Structure formats: structure tokens, C-alpha cells
Amino acid sequence: xxxxxxxxxxxxxxxxxxxxxxxxxxxxxxxxxxxxxxxxxxxxxxxxxxxxxxxxxxxxxxxxxxxxxxxxxxxxxxxxxxxxxxxxxxxxxxxxxxxxxxxxxxxxxxxxxxxxxxxxxxxxxxxxxxxxxxxxxxxxxxxxxxxxxxxxxxxxxxxxxxxxxxxxxxxxxxxxxxxxxxxxxxxxxxxxxxxxxxxxxxxxxxxxxxxxxxxxxxxxxxxxxxxxxxxxxxxxxxxxxxxxxxxxx
Amino acid sequence: xxxxxxxxxxxxxxxxxxxxxxxxxxxxxxxxxxxxxxxxxxxxxxxxxxxxxxxxxxxxxxxxxxxxxxxxxxxxxxxxxxxxxxxxxxxx
Numbered sequence: 030x031x032x033x034x035x036x037x038x039x040x041x042x043x044x045x046x047x048x049x050x051x052x053x054x055x056x057x058x059x060x061x062x063x064x065x066x067x068x069x070x071x072x073x074x075x076x077x078x079x080x081x082x083x084x085x086x087x088x089x090x091x092x093x094x095x096x097x098x099x100x101x102x103x104x105x106x107x108x109x110x111x112x113x114x115x116x117x118x119x120x121x122x123x124x125x126x127x128x129x130x131x132x133x134x135x136x137x138x139x140x141x142x143x144x145x146x147x148x149x150x151x152x153x154x155x156x157x158x159x160x161x162x163x164x165x166x167x168x169x170x171x172x173x174x175x176x177x178x179x180x181x182x183x184x185x186x187x188x189x190x191x192x193x194x195x196x197x198x199x200x201x202x203x204x205x206x207x208x209x210x211x212x213x214x215x216x217x218x219x220x221x222x223x224x225x226x227x228x229x230x231x232x233x234x235x236x237x238x239x240x241x242x243x244x245x246x247x248x249x250x251x252x253x254x255x256x257x258x259x260x261x262x263x264x265x266x267x268x269x270x271x272x273x274x275x276x277x278x
Numbered sequence: 279x280x281x282x283x284x285x286x287x288x289x290x291x292x293x294x295x296x297x298x299x300x301x302x303x304x305x306x307x308x309x310x311x312x313x314x315x316x317x318x319x320x321x322x323x324x325x326x327x328x329x330x331x332x333x334x335x336x337x338x339x340x341x342x343x344x345x346x347x348x349x350x351x352x353x354x355x356x357x358x359x360x361x362x363x364x365x366x367x368x369x370x
Contacts, residue, residue: 037303
């Protein structure tokens with residue numbers, strides 16, 4: 030083959046090769062590889078299960094946040110119809126924040142799905158190579174001299190080893206992604222706790238720390254637009270120009 | 279030659295792709311070193327795309343090892359920076 034001098038691929042190849050520990054004796058190579066292959070397959074299965082668990086958790090959170098959005102929207106409307114634009118604004122700000130979070134949650138669920146598919150696919154591939162390896166081992170033993178068989182089996186073991194290293198890498202990446210998302214999930218839980226009001230009217234107009242932070246985080250223009258829309262809707266419903274206290278706040 | 283896209287699979291490519299593969303590979307590392315994420319993304323994606331487009335997937339029963347292994351297609355700039363100037367994707 031033409032000389033490969035790509036720096037990136039050279040580094041990766043060297044590292045993958047390093048992961049392949051090969052015994053010299055082909056018989057040993059076989060037993061050792063096979064045992065390693067089985068171990069790895071079990072790990073991959075566990076990896077897939079972890080990804081699925083994380084995905085389910087994110088989906089549950091996503092459902093909960095969707096309910097929160099509806100609740101906050103209703104609360105904003107109630108507040109508005111009672112002339113409490115200040116409370117309506119707070120509810121809408123929270124709604125806006127939760128919607129942003131929802132978008133990124135959905136994106137993460139999609140990403141985890143891709144990881145899950147990739148791992149499952151990788152597991153299948155590895156399984157197939159392991160089977161091919163077993164078959165080859167038998168064929169080679171029957172057809173070749175000991176020396177030739179040694180060379181052939183050793184080459185095949187390298188090929189399977191590379192596949193194993195690659196599946197290991199895929200799993201590592203899936204685990205990293207999953208952990209990242211777990212941390213994210215904890216942050217969302219925090220948001221859920223602070224996200225909705227049990228009873229909007231009991232809050233009064235006092236701003237707490239969360240509200241101050243929210244004001245900085247949310248896009249005021251979106252909230253303003255939505256408030257204006259609600260105002261218009263209420264106005265249309267009531268016939269006359271709505272008399273909303275603190276409307277110019 | 280056989281090229282593996284890590285975490286994806288092996289492709290068989292004609293040897294005359296080696297030069298272009300090397301060129302893109304080195305250009306990607308240069309971009310990483312220069313901290314130029316846009317160029318890195320562009321060049322790296324081009325490289326992956328070339329392998330997928332011009333290569334044919336190696337049969338699942340084939341036990342050949344790869345001549346070239348390139349990083350996973352979703353390699354981030356941060357990972358590339360670690361990989362090619364520091365600790366790396368796969369702990370040595």
C-alpha cells in the first residue's frame with residue numbers, strides 16, 4: 030500500500046494497536062481472545078442498557094417539563110385576567126426557560142438514541158467477527174501446516190482485536206455521553222423544582238433569587254410579545270380596552 | 279487498502295486514495311494546531327465523506343485489520359485538541 034503519513038490516523042492506529050495485546054502462541058491467542066471477546070460483548074450489552082436507562086429518564090423529564098409549560102401558560106393567563114401582569118410575566122419567563130430546556134432535552138434524547146443504535150450495531154458486528162474467527166480457526170487448523178496456521182490465526186486475531194478495540198472505543202464514547210447527560214438531568218431536576226408555582230397568587234409580587242436570575246436568562250422580547258398577545262386576546266374577549274393594573278410596569 | 283472510521287466500520291478503498299487521505303489528515307491536524315475549528319470541521323468532514331463515498335464496506339466476516347484508522351466522525355474540536363496535542367482519545 031502507498032505510504033500512509035497522515036498524522037491523525039497514525040496516532041489513532043498506533044493507539045488501537047497498543048490496545049491489542051497479543052500472545053505469541055496461537056493457541057493461547059485463541060483462548061485469550063475468545064475470553065476477552067465474550068467479556069467485551071457482555072460489557073457492550075451493559076453499555077446499551079445504561080444508555081437506554083438514561084434515555085428513559087430524560088424522556089420522563091421531558092414529559093414533566095411539557096406539563097409544566099402548559100401549567101405555566103394557564104397560570105399566566107389567569108394572572109393576566111386578574112390584572113396581575115407582573116405575575117403573568119414571571120410565569121411566562123419561567124415558561125420560556127423551560128421551553129429552551131425542553132429543546133435541548135429532546136436533542137439529547139435523539140443523541141442517546143443514535144448512541145444506542147450505534148452500540149447495538151457494533152455489538153452485532155463484533156459478534157459476527159467472533160463467529161467468523163471461530164470458524165476460521167477450525168478451517169485453518171484442518172487445512173494448513175502448524176506454521177502456516179499460526180500465521181493465519183494470528184492475523185485473524187489481530188483483525189478481531191481491532192474490532193474489539195473499536196467497540197471498546199464506541200462504548201467509552203457512549204458512556205461519556207451518558208454521564209454528561211446524567212449531570213444535565215440533575216440540573217433539569219433543579220429547574221423542575223423551581224420551575225412552577227403551586228399557587229401563583231400566593232407568591233405576591235415579591236421577587237426571589239430565581240426570578241432575578243430568570244430575568245437575565247430569558248429573552249425578554251419573547252415574553253413581551255406573548256404578554257402583548259394575551260393582553261390583546263383578553264381585550265378582544267372583554268370588548269373594551271382591558272384595564273390592567275400595572276400594565277405599563 | 280482498508281480504512282476504518284473508528285466506531286463506524288471498515289471500508290475498502292483503492293490505494294490511489296492514500297495521497298488525498300494523507301493530505302486531508304495532515305490539513306486537519308494543522309487546523310487543530312492553529313485552533314481553527316471551522317477549517318478542522320470542514321477538512322475532517324471531507325475526509326470522512328471521501329471514505330464513505332469512494333469506499334465499499336468490508337464484509338462482516340472479513341477478519342483483515344485496517345491499514346488506516348481515522349477517528350470517529352463525531353470527533354469534536356476539543357477531543358481533537360486533546361488527541362493531537364495532549365492525552366488523547368484513547369489513554370495510551
